[in-house]
Amino acid sequence: MRIYQRLLLMNLSALTQYRENFINSMASSVIWSVFTFIQIILLTSKTSTLFGWSRNELLILSCVQAIIIGIFHTMFTRNFEQLPRLIRYGQLDTMLMKPLDSHIQVSIFHINYTSLVRVAIGAALLVFLLYEAHIIVTCLNVLLFLSFICFGVILLFSIWSIVVTMLFWNPSLSNLIDVMFTVSSLSKYPGDMYRQLSQYIFFFLLPFTFIAISPTKVLLQHVTLYDSIGLLGCCIGFLFLARSFWKFALRYYTSASS
Amino acid sequence: MRYVRIFFYYFQGAFAERGRSFVWFLISFLNPLILLLFWSGAAKSGATFGQWTLSDLASYYFLLIIADALLDAHIEETVARIDIQEGGLTKYLVQPFSYVIQKLFEESPWRMIQGFFGILVFLLFRFGFGFVISIQTDPSLVCLCVVMMISGYAMSFLFKMILGLSALWTTDYRGLSELVGVLMLIFAGFVMPLEFFHPILKQIAILLPFPYIIYFPIIAFQGKLIAIEMIKIILIQWVWICGFIIIYRKVWQRGVRLYTGIGQ
Numbered sequence: 001m002r003i004y005q006r007l008l009l010m011n012l013s014a015l016t017q018y019r020e021n022f023i024n025s026m027a028s029s030v031i032w033s034v035f036t037f038i039q040i041i042l043l044t045s046k047t048s049t050l051f052g053w054s055r056n057e058l059l060i061l062s063c064v065q066a067i068i069i070g071i072f073h074t075m076f077t078r079n080f081e082q083l084p085r086l087i088r089y090g091q092l093d094t095m096l097m098k099p100l101d102s103h104i105q106v107s108i109f110h111i112n113y114t115s116l117v118r119v120a121i122g123a124a125l126l127v128f129l130l131y132e133a134h135i136i137v138t139c140l141n142v143l144l145f146l147s148f149i150c151f152g153v154i155l156l157f158s159i160w161s162i163v164v165t166m167l168f169w170n171p172s173l174s175n176l177i178d179v180m181f182t183v184s185s186l187s188k189y190p191g192d193m194y195r196q197l198s199q200y201i202f203f204f205l206l207p208f209t210f211i212a213i214s215p216t217k218v219l220l221q222h223v224t225l226y227d228s229i230g231l232l233g234c235c236i237g238f239l240f241l242a243r244s245f246w247k248f249a250l251r252y253y254t255s256a257s258s
Numbered sequence: 259m260r261y262v263r264i265f266f267y268y269f270q271g272a273f274a275e276r277g278r279s280f281v282w283f284l285i286s287f288l289n290p291l292i293l294l295l296f297w298s299g300a301a302k303s304g305a306t307f308g309q310w311t312l313s314d315l316a317s318y319y320f321l322l323i324i325a326d327a328l329l330d331a332h333i334e335e336t337v338a339r340i341d342i343q344e345g346g347l348t349k350y351l352v353q354p355f356s357y358v359i360q361k362l363f364e365e366s367p368w369r370m371i372q373g374f375f376g377i378l379v380f381l382l383f384r385f386g387f388g389f390v391i392s393i394q395t396d397p398s399l400v401c402l403c404v405v406m407m408i409s410g411y412a413m414s415f416l417f418k419m420i421l422g423l424s425a426l427w428t429t430d431y432r433g434l435s436e437l438v439g440v441l442m443l444i445f446a447g448f449v450m451p452l453e454f455f456h457p458i459l460k461q462i463a464i465l466l467p468f469p470y471i472i473y474f475p476i477i478a479f480q481g482k483l484i485a486i487e488m489i490k491i492i493l494i495q496w497v498w499i500c501g502f503i504i505i506y507r508k509v510w511q512r513g514v515r516l517y518t519g520i521g522q
Contacts, residue, residue: 021430028436035440042449043296045456047305050296175281182288189292193299 003100004108011111025114033070033121036062036188051192056133057220058190063126064219065188065212068152070118072184076157078110080164084174087167090255103246107161130219141218148215148228151235155211156184158238161246168249187211207234264355265363272367279368283375286326289448290319297450310453314480317391318451320380321476326448328373329407329471331415333365337422338431348519358506362415369411394481402488403478409495414471416502423506426513441466447473467502470495 015022040062044055053061083106086092095105130137137145160180167173186194191209194202214231217223272279294316297305301312310318341347350357383389394400421438425431443449446468452460463469474491477483483491 024430024433027433031433031436031440035443038444039449042444042455043293043300046307046450046454047300047303049303050299051303170277172275173277173281175278179281179284179288182285186292189296190299193295196295196298 007108008111011113015113022114025112026117029070029073029114029117030121033066033118036066037125040188051190053190056129057216060126060129060133060219061190061212061216062188063122063129064149064216065185066122067119067126068149068156068187068212068215069184070115070120070122071149071153072156072160073115073118074112075153076107076160077115078112079107080160080180081177082106082110083164084167084171084177087253088171092253093255096250096253102250103161103243107157126219135220137219141221144223145215145218148218148231151231152187152211152215155207155231155235155238156187158235158242159207160184161242162238165242165245165249168252183208187213206230207238210234260355261359261363264360265366268363269367269370272371276371279371280375282368283327283372286330286372286376287323287379290322290326293449294319308453310451313390313392314482315451316389317393317480318476320383320389320391321393321479322448322472324373324376324380325407325410325472325476327376328369329411329414329475330442330446331365331369331411331418333361333415334418334422334431334435336364337361337419338425338435342422342425342517343429345519347514347517351514351517357510358419361419365415392480394479399478399481399485399488402485402492403475406475406478406488406492406495409492409499410471410475413467413495413498413502416499416506417467417471420502420506420509423509423513426509426516442468442471445469446471447476451477467498470498 037059040058044050044058048055050058086095086106092102092106095102098105163176163180167176186205186208191206191213194205194209197205210227210231214223214227217227297307297315298312301307307315341350347357350360353360380391384391394403421431421435424434428434445452445463445466452463452469452473455463463473470491474483474495478488478491
């Protein structure tokens with residue numbers, strides 16, 4: 001925790017040092033958050049419901065997804081973007097020498113504060129939509145929602161970590177990270193949408209359907225045991241898998257110019 | 259002949275990195291597929307799409323996969339980051355070849371390889387999975403479609419070159435690039451066909467260059483345009499291309515004076 005506090009401060013000073021970069025990153029965060037909502041508004045202009053989700057509920061879902069993605073991008077994305085370089089140029093050596101878990105180090109070192117804008121925009125719009133839809137949210141709902149958001153972020157982290165760890169075998173495929181941006185957007189649509197695909201593909205996509213849908217259902221007050229256990233189970237399972245895969249992949253790290 | 263050799267040199271480079279090309283292609287592939295699932299779900303929920311059928315939409319998104327992979331140039335990243343920010347432009351300035359042509363040869367092989375993946379996927383869905391995908395079959399109209407595609411690529415390439423060169427003034431061009439990226443996603447028809455837009459939004463889209471890069475070539479290939487409409491669109495594309503050439507020349511002439519040669 002002490003180390004993380006130090007990292008927070010270090011990243012904050014970097015943020016104030018490179019102001020132009022800060023403004024640009026802020027602009028792109030705002031643009032992408034706005035796009036997420038415009039996309040749903042455009043898509044729902046032709047249909048009022050989708051697998052039982054009304055237009056308003058779909059917008060609430062995309063707000064929740066924006067919050068989760070915002071937190072995730074703030075805490076982890078920059079670190080995952082750095083990993084191919086660390087592997088390719090042997091810079092991971094430095095991290096392996098330090099008395100802190102290497103998986104944690106590569107995951108938390110860089111913090112992108114500008115992505116918090118996405119969280120703020122998502123949260124503000126979420127409050128507005130809940131108010132418009134006259135949905136009464138209790139304290140218990142809020143607590144459950146926040147814990148589900150945490151589980152969602154951990155699940156997303158685990159999935160990204162598993163994919164990015166594959167780069168130990170082929171660090172030149174660093175653009176896999178760009179694919180993950182697209183893959184993460186799967187979580188902003190109702191899970192039933194993917195049932196149209198074959199069972200095998202649906203099973204593969206299943207974890208993504210829990211990331212934002214379960215917290216959204218908490219707010220809409222129709223969360224089921226399946227949603228809760230699904231999210232929690234996937235979160236624990238994938239985190240375990242990500243950790244084990246990282247440890248396994250480290251055996252194939254051959255240091256400089258691997 | 260020298261230019262042919264330069265092209266093959268860049269083609270070799272892009273082919274050696276075909277794994278990366280495939281991963282880039284996955285992005286072009288996944289987005290339309292997700293949207294197709296959305297519309298398929300919407301149709302099941304009772305939505306109607308005017309004169310479009312679900313089969314038309316499927317054709318649209320499958321052609322979008324090819325169009326995105328083949329026509330949407332991504333040269334701005336190399337121009338802005340590697341050439342301008344990191345100083346890579348120097349080597350081009352001392353070579354007796356045009357910078358823009360070298361960049362065209364650098365970018366085109368990537369488009370060709372990704373477009374090839376797109377065509378493979380299209381054929382797989384059409385003949386492997388038996389999807390009904392309606393495309394233009396009249397040979398003379400197909401020729402016009404090809405002209406429209408080439409013009410679309412020329413527009414996209416020149417536009418992205420100008421965008422990349424903007425880094426000569428701004429150094430970090432990401433903010434502008436993201437803004438253009440989002441506008442392109444909306445107005446080039448990546449989210450949905452412009453036909454589904456509100457009439458005012460559609461009018462705005464038609465005034466912008468983006469639909470002429472992706473949307474019109476797709477619907478032309480779908481057989482949704484008649485010959486006269488296609489010729490009109492090709493003429494508009496060439497007006498845009500001329501405009502971009504003029505802007506590019508001005509930007510290059512003024513911008514290159516700001517280049518410091520050791521990275522910005």
